[in-house]
Amino acid sequence: MTTAQPDVSKWPFQSVLVANRGEIAVRVLRTVQKLGLKGIVVYHAADRGTAAVKMADQAIEITGPTPVASYLDGAQIIAAAQASGAGAIHPGYGFLSENKGFCAAVEAAGIRFIGPTPEQIDLMGDKVRARNFVEKAGFPVAPSAIEDDDPKTFVERSRKVGAPLLIKPSAGGGGKGMRIVRDLTLLEQEIERGRSEGQRYFGDGRLYCERYIENPRHIEVQVLGDGQGSVVHVFERECSVQRRFQKIVEETPSPALDAALREKICETAAGIARSLNYRNAGTVEFIFGQGGEFYFLEMNTRLQVEHPVTEEITGIDLVLQQLRVAAGEKLGYGQADVKSSGHSIEFRIYAEDAARGYTPTTGPILVLHPPQGEGVRWDSGVLQGGEVTSAFDPMIAKLIIRGSDRNDAIARADKALRETVLLGCKTNTAFLRRLLQHPAFVAGDVHTGFLDANPQIAAEPEMPAETLQALLGAAALSTRPMRDVADAVPDMHAAMGGWRN
């Protein structure tokens, strides 16, 4: 879809402050500046040399007890916006993007918040209220039974949810005290054991039960709403490849959906957004069972990390749509106008060591040659000469690939990952190449537990003898003390050196 360039001279703001850092600050600034608006960023000293600060028309330093704390200091950021005359604030993702208090304070200061209303943030930020809202509106949520609703009938209500069941402590977290029940004759016994574990771990024996989805996929749907009655979906994203409950590869279209199921899940998401009269770009996340059943998980009321794959297949600039809506414009197009073609996959480039449990790494960025070519997009906030520190999240870039179909995108991705040169800090690019060559990934047959079930993908493969020779040769020739020793021996002796051993 191609939308006409908006006439920003009529907008209520002519400058936008980005209350974020890294690649997303760069991403937002790109659209802001393309429109001819002034782009402002706030930054902590740790980010002084980063791409966003260099690119912005104005950069304002903020301080805090830690670098992260400075980006969470709403009052300081609003003060920076007022000092710079910013007419709107874009929160990016993370940090203050889903903070109702910040959103309300921004609007109270007479500045446009590029996001939803405070009420929408509040509702979707509370998992139980969000679930109840969605259920009441007539959309699918995972069948469940909450003990607190009526303790006397808990066992009976749990039985009605049906097997397989997951029992969770109400006060729980981190998987502790959770029990899977596949045989309902064991239900009461398992509830008692779950209660005693909850009591032991959390000092609270209250429980709830929900339908357990075996090997689920994570499928989410991009929505856009103008808060003036118009909502469209912008298709789905498949985000099932995860490690430590965090997405690392996202793609669209999802290989799990046929046309009918795609329409059903996308329309469900649009319906949920419509029932909120949603304003802003947002994402409705679903848990998707192997049998094609899906349930509402949560709604993120902000731009997602993985938004670029949607942009690549639809040609819609999602940041531009956020800005238009915040400026009071109507969407101005309907569902039939939103079309997609081709396939797009995003790879999150992390500073981490996959073979050591995906632990973060740090280091200088001595050399950075981003990949190039048709269908290759590199969204990054780091520059050669910069440094990856432990102050922030270890994501350093996103590689977004577009292809005519999924196989084409995979082939282009492999080439682009191969050509990505980043020296000074270990990254996951080699791991990502092993992942995309795995038969299950090639077949599109993955679920959220896929990487845990296949730890060999993360393991460092054995190094061929020739590779080791090449590395040692390159290292020896690049190390001054070794060259000096070699050069100190006259050529005559060197010629004989071959026989010395």
Added chain:
Amino acid sequence: MHHAFKLGDAEHNLELSRSASAYRLHLGEQVVDVDLKTGADGRAWLTLGERHIEVVIATRGDDVFVHLDGEAYQLRYQHPLDRLAAQAGGSAEDHIRAPMPGSIVSVSVKAGDAVAKGQTLLVMESMKMETTIAAPRDGTVAAVTYEKGQTFDRDALLLSLEPMEKKS
């Protein structure tokens, strides 16, 4: 003169000498002709025997970073004097270093404690994630460097074990 590089957990001994036209790499019994020509953009051509391989190389202190055949590697030059000192002072297993920057969540042992291989020595935290540091072998704790709550950089010495007694 013996030189060595550390690559991952393994240490590789090697020597470099001149050949009539360039250099020779000595790896144990193997001798390979090598050369390296670097262009302005950091891309370089490595000659290895008959092969010519495109590489990108960056160095920082004793670290050599190499991008080869689509992957990045890090090698660390081991100074001969440091290696001698390390040999005199016991094996690398005696010194437990931080695998990544972070802070100490808890310390389970103190100097003088006897520990068994695999036993938890301390728990560290990095980027909201806890990592357990376990004893690499049976032994006695010589010293603990940090207390709960203190922060450290990667490769900081967290804890050391008494050197193993030499077999006579």
